[in-house]
Amino acid sequence: MSHIPVLLSETIRILAPRDGARVLDCTFGGGGHAVAILEAADCRVLGCDRDPDAILRAREVKATYNDRFDFRQLKFSDLYEALESHPKFDGVLFDFGISSFQVDNASRGFSFSREGPLDMRMSASGLSAYDVVNSFSENDIARIIHMYGDEPYRRSGKIAMKIVRTRELDLIRTTTELREIVKSALGFEVIHKRYSNVDVATKTFQAIRIFVNDELREIDCALSQLPKILNNKARVATISFHSLEDRIVKNWAKLSNDGFVSITKPAIRTTKEEILSNPRSRSAILRGFEYNCNWGDVDNGDFTR
Ligand SMILES: C[S@@+](CC[C@H](N)C(=O)[O-])C[C@H]1O[C@@H](n2cnc3c(N)ncnc32)[C@H](O)[C@@H]1O
Structure with missing residues (x-):
């Protein structure tokens, strides 16, 4: 590292x-x-x-x-x-x-490619990504992904809706779970050529990280x-x-x-x-x-x- x-x-x-x-x-x-x-x-x-x-x-x-x-x-x-x-x-x-x-330490929860707790707090204290994903309203989650991840509003809305539907069944605890949720929310867009070079969860992770750390x-x-x-x-x-x-x-x-x-x-x-x-x-x-x-x-x- x-x-x-x-x-x-x-x-x-x-x-x-x-x-x-x-x-x-x-x-x-x-x-x-x-x-x-x-x-x-x-x-x-x-x-x-x-x-x-x-x-x-x-x-x-x-x-x-x-x-x-x-x-x-x-x-x-x-x-x-x-x-x-x-x-x-x-x-x-x-x-x-x-x-x-920070990225390479799975336990900090910054990376979608490493299984870890949904954390993302640079200071290791305060509000975490877990809190955002599991307790914020669908509208607020969509707004965060749109504003800080630069995801088009339609895509942010789809991701937020999928997050809320998933957490109704069980809490979302890990980075890889969140990545899978983003992937399934965007469905066919994932395989669209335009998005093929960058992981589909990149913008969502960036957005939540920016929000959590203000x-x-x-x-x-x-x-x-x-x-x-x-x-x-x-x-x-x-x-x-x-x-x-x-x-x-x-x-x-x-x-x-x-x-x-x-x-x-x-x-x-x-x-x-x-x-x-x-x-x-x-x-x-x-x-x-x-x-x-x-x-x-x-x-x-x-x-x-
Ligand atoms: C890109 S890294 C810096 C790497 C460093 N220049 C080096 O050569 O190793 C950014 C660092 O800034 C810290 N950081 C980000 N936002 C901060 C803030 N608001 N207050 C204090 N530190 C912050 C992060 O915790 C992280 O360790």
């Missing part, structure tokens, strides 16, 4: 860590990006993640980098409260979504707190994996009056070579920003310092 960090060298170029800088990795995961930042300069990294399982991996990084590295288990929405008294940062990284550690509101919250924890000229790197995440980043950058200037125009995408060696990187979109109180000081599109 390992996690290959996505767009690694491009991310480091955006963050451009310098000796003595402080960098915040808000999505520590397996620590791949954090270690690369620590290797790029004699800087300090604070790794954060809401997942308690990340603590073990953080201990390994701490053992190598000692007081250059620290870790806190926290959610994006708690960033400011937790770091209010921390010295400000010169760089921040968000590598959104879930890690291979992922979109978390991203919104994190971005809006940045001015309070950044030094002037700090760099921000965001890696999104679907259009819902990327739209929030783009809107934040467009509407924010806080002086975040894009330094990656156009956004950076993975090369064919990276996709071949790490298929999970396929949909990644990397954006870079510089926090700049004096608008207009930055040449857009050139992210070398």
Whole structure:
């Protein structure tokens, strides 16, 4: 079980860590990006993640980098409260979504291809996928699948109806049960060529995961707190994996009056070579920003310092 960090060298170029800088990795995961930042300069990294399982991996990084590295288990929405008294940062990284550690661990219930309990909670606490599937109304389930999975409304409705009919007979407990329900709800559409490359349950699983972890509101919250924890000229790197995440980043950058200037125009995408060696990187979109109180000081599109 390992996690290959996505767009690694491009991310480091955006963050451009310098000796003595402080960098915040808000999505520590397996620590791949954090270690690369620590290797790029004699800087300090604070790794954060809401997942308690990340603590073990953080201990390994701490053992190598000692007081250059620290870790806190926290959610994006708690960033400011937790770091209010921390010295400000010169760089921040968000590598959104879930890690291979989470997907590959069947007991976390993120994967439709591994039999496990319907869980999907990154923080390992609070509302779970089981609660959504077994207690939400048909309308609410359809709405979640449509909004967060980008399933057309007709398909979302069919899936929600099948979920509710199935749970009337017995509770839905596992990831593979849910996948079979989605498959049978969509019937002949499953074998339609258009859907043949992607598992039919992908969008439903993505939708329930995003809802359970309140992922979109978390991203919104994190971005809006940045001015309070950044030094002037700090760099921000965001890696999104679907259009819902990327739209929030783009809107934040467009509407924010806080002086975040894009330094990656156009956004950076993975090369064919990276996709071949790490298929999970396929949909990644990397954006870079510089926090700049004096608008207009930055040449857009050139992210070398
Ligand atoms: C794609 S992985 C990051 C992988 C990491 N960059 C690496 O190289 O190993 C995303 C991580 O962000 C964490 N995460 C997602 N949303 C979060 C949130 N709202 N607050 C804190 N951590 C979050 C997940 O638990 C997961 O470990």
